[in-house]
Amino acid sequence: MLLDRVNGPADLKAMSLAELRQLAAEIRRFLIEQLSVTGGHFGPNLGVVELTLALHRVFDSPRDKIIWDVGHQAYVHKIITGRKERFPTLRQFGGLAGFPKRSESPHDAFGTGHASTSISAALGMAVARDLKGESHHVVAVIGDGAMTGGMALEALNHAGHLRKRLIVVLNDNEMSIAENVGAMANYLAKLRTDRTYAKMKNEVEHLLKRIPSIGGKVARTLERAKDSVKYFWVPGMLFEELGFTYFGPVDGHDLAALTTMLDRVKECPDPVLLHVVTQKGKGYGRAERAPDKLHSVTPFNPETGKAEKSSSSLAPSYTDVFGNAIVELAEQDPRIVAITAAMPGGTGLTKFAQRFPDRFFDVGIAEQHAATLSAGLAASGMRPVFAVYSTFLQRAYDQVIHDICIQNLPVVFAVDRAGLVGADGETHQGAFDVAYLRTVPNMTIMMPKDENELRQMLYTALQLPGPVAVRYPRGAARGVPLDKEWHTIPIGSWEVIRQGLSPVAVVAMGPMVALAEEAADRLAEEGVDPMIINARFVKPLDGDFLLRLAGEGWALVTVEETALAGGLGSAVLEWLAGHGLHGVPVRCLGLPDQFIPHGGRGELLRAVGLTAERVADAVKDVLRAGRVPRAAVHTLEGSDLRLGQGRR
Numbered sequence: 001m002l003l004d005r006v007n008g009p010a011d012l013k014a015m016s017l018a019e020l021r022q023l024a025a026e027i028r029r030f031l032i033e034q035l036s037v038t039g040g041h042f043g044p045n046l047g048v049v050e051l052t053l054a055l056h057r058v059f060d061s062p063r064d065k066i067i068w069d070v071g072h073q074a075y076v077h078k079i080i081t082g083r084k085e086r087f088p089t090l091r092q093f094g095g096l097a098g099f100p101k102r103s104e105s106p107h108d109a110f111g112t113g114h115a116s117t118s119i120s121a122a123l124g125m126a127v128a129r130d131l132k133g134e135s136h137h138v139v140a141v142i143g144d145g146a147m148t149g150g151m152a153l154e155a156l157n158h159a160g161h162l163r164k165r166l167i168v169v170l171n172d173n174e175m176s177i178a179e180n181v182g183a184m185a186n187y188l189a190k191l192r193t194d195r196t197y198a199k200m201k202n203e204v205e206h207l208l209k210r211i212p213s214i215g216g217k218v219a220r221t222l223e224r225a226k227d228s229v230k231y232f233w234v235p236g237m238l239f240e241e242l243g244f245t246y247f248g249p250v251d252g253h254d255l256a257a258l259t260t261m262l263d264r265v266k267e268c269p270d271p272v273l274l275h276v277v278t279q280k281g282k283g284y285g286r287a288e289r290a291p292d293k294l295h296s297v298t299p300f301n302p303e304t305g306k307a308e309k310s311s312s313s314l315a316p317s318y319t320d321v322f323g324n325a326i327v328e329l330a331e332q333d334p335r336i337v338a339i340t341a342a343m344p345g346g347t348g349l350t351k352f353a354q355r356f357p358d359r360f361f362d363v364g365i366a367e368q369h370a371a372t373l374s375a376g377l378a379a380s381g382m383r384p385v386f387a388v389y390s391t392f393l394q395r396a397y398d399q400v401i402h403d404i405c406i407q408n409l410p411v412v413f414a415v416d417r418a419g420l421v422g423a424d425g426e427t428h429q430g431a432f433d434v435a436y437l438r439t440v441p442n443m444t445i446m447m448p449k450d451e452n453e454l455r456q457m458l459y460t461a462l463q464l465p466g467p468v469a470v471r472y473p474r475g476a477a478r479g480v481p482l483d484k485e486w487h488t489i490p491i492g493s494w495e496v497i498r499q500g501l502s503p504v505a506v507v508a509m510g511p512m513v514a515l516a517e518e519a520a521d522r523l524a525e526e527g528v529d530p531m532i533i534n535a536r537f538v539k540p541l542d543g544d545f546l547l548r549l550a551g552e553g554w555a556l557v558t559v560e561e562t563a564l565a566g567g568l569g570s571a572v573l574e575w576l577a578g579h580g581l582h583g584v585p586v587r588c589l590g591l592p593d594q595f596i597p598h599g600g601r602g603e604l605l606r607a608v609g610l611t612a613e614r615v616a617d618a619v620k621d622v623l624r625a626g627r628v629p630r631a632a633v634h635t636l637e638g639s640d641l642r643l644g645q646g647r648r
């Protein structure tokens with residue numbers, strides 16, 4: 001196998017085109033075999049096999065910098081740059097990351113995971129190169145979906161101004177996760193079919209020149225009439241006007257054409273954009289036919305394409321429960337509209353989009369725009385629900401503050417993937433939304449203990465006059481029955497799940513309520529019987545309840561699957577301190593002040609100390625503390641996390 005001979009990009013240089021074509025076939029087989037076992041981003045990587053080979057053939061990584069936008073399509077890059085043996089550990093704790101990581105390889109020039117960052121980073125590297133008098137190449141590989149992100153356009157604008165030597169490879173496969181949307185997608189479609197324009201140009205010129213005497217003059221005038229002719233004749237005008245020389249479109253599966261074009265753009269002294277047309281899922285029929293469904297896969301049978309039966313519970317996912325609930329609510333309330341930033345499937349809005357196409361908006365990978373679009377909708381009497389992953393909402397923080405909360409507009413944030421997401425690692429953990437939303441005045445934040453409460457929270461949120469975030473985790477809910485009737489949940493009210501006899505209360509949020517119940521079962525064997533509280537509102541806290549607990553001498557253990565700094569525990573400590581209740585023993589369990597890497601969610605929870613055992617220990621610990629002297633320091637410690645000690 002040629003692939004056995006590839007341990008670095010240098011091994012490609014000596015290969016003939018025929019050998020590169022054979023290598024491409026071998027890499028496709030490798031991807032299908034490996035990802036059918038580990039799962040991962042499937043369609044995107046099948047689509048960039050030839051493009052990656054051509055890039056590493058023409059450029060000299062790691063001296064030349066190649067930045068992969070989003071980075072979910074960097075598996076082939078990792079295979080070529082000496083990491084193929086590690087693929088059985090892909091996205092597992094201590095194993096190969098699913099995105100480029102500078103700490104993983106010198107060939108990973110820049111860490112990615114969130115879309116639309118590559119051109120900015122590449123421009124930064126080009127500026128640094130020139131300031132340092134170096135001469136290497138910098139290449140940003142960005143998809144048509146990521147190109148709909150505002151950051152990408154901001155970077156194009158600046159790059160065209162600076163006119164630095166920079167190569168942008170636009171990987172256009174007509175897909176984001178779902179089909180790509182927006183005027184940019186339409187523009188690219190025109191460029192893709194541009195061959196007709198080019199053909200038309202030759203025919204028109206040929207015709208003009210055949211007209212006796214004036215024809216040639218008209219053709220020359222047309223050629224000279226820069227704008228109209230350039231616009232009409234020269235494809236890629238949008239990019240040309242931004243200061244980029246546009247090349248393409250080129251077939252992204254034709255190794256000869258790709259290497260020729262890359263050799264050509266490599267010589268350009270100014271910014272260039274090479275438009276490459278690829279097929280997402282290329283080489284695996286099911287992925288070619290359903291590139292959205294096979295954007296990422298769980299382990300599957302490569303023969304049948306069927307997902308392996310995972311042991312996951314029969315309970316519905318929180319996402320599906322949300323997706324069904326918002327359709328039911330929208331049936332009753334025509335003011336409800338749903339917004340997504342290029343994640344209709346992931347956020348469960350597919351059904352809503354089919355049922356209410358006029359009230360559904362996929363804005364592309366543009367969370368900032370989605371947030372302020374929602375603000376405009378809310379300011380005009382609609383009830384927008386912006387469904388967005390916790391990690392991606394980070395992109396719209398100023399819009400949340402400036403456009404929504406200052407004006408106290410009734411926007412509902414359906415914050416999905418809140419908590420540890422697992423395999424996608426540091427860039428995707430939903431760790432920070434409580435901290436970053438709790439500090440914003442006018443914001444209400446709630447998290448359900450199960451799917452039935454999620455439905456009622458969504459209903460409650462849509463009754464509120466101001467901004468509200470309903471956050472829920474990735475994956476299966478708890479399989480509880482769903483109330484048929486809608487009812488509102490009193491704002492700021494906590495719920496006693498288990499009364500308990502010992503003077504200690506476990507104040508838990510979301511899936512940590514179930515963990516607290518597990519801990520209580522363990523403690524019962526030792527005669528300890530804590531109260532368990534469902535802290536279903538993080539903002540506002542249930543101050544009356546806290547006052548009663550503190551006044552009656554209870555000790556507290558807070559448990560959350562979010563960053564401790566700024567989370568539920570912080571809120572409780574701030575509240576107690578703010579009310580002069582300094583003697584209450586408190587232990588706070590949650591995510592430590594570290595980025596949580598990829599791995600199974602269970603493994604990661606153990607690594608950060610969010611286990612029933614650790615909750616039980618904390619309860620006994622805080623009971624032992626008893627009424628602590630006023631001078632006591634409340635602990636906010638996470639665990640002494642030694643992440644990355646997993647399988648190498």
Ligand SMILES: Cc1ncc(C[n+]2csc(CCOP(=O)(O)OP(=O)(O)O)c2C)c(N)n1
Pocket residue numbers: 044047070072073113114115142143144145146147171173175176177280341342343365367392395
């Ligand atoms: C800021 C941000 N929002 C949403 C996502 C989720 N996401 C991951 S890949 C993807 C689509 C990317 O499309 P494209 O750039 O065309 O790459 P392709 O998958 O087609 O290769 C999206 C929306 C993300 N990674 N970052």
Ligand SMILES: CC(=O)[C@@H](O)[C@H](O)COP(=O)(O)O
Pocket residue numbers: 070072113177296346417421424474
């Ligand atoms: C690369 C990217 O950002 C998305 O594909 C993300 O990995 C989807 O996450 P879920 O699998 O949780 O929908």
Ligand SMILES: [Mg+2]
Pocket residue numbers: 143144145171172173174175176180
């Ligand atoms: Mg794409």
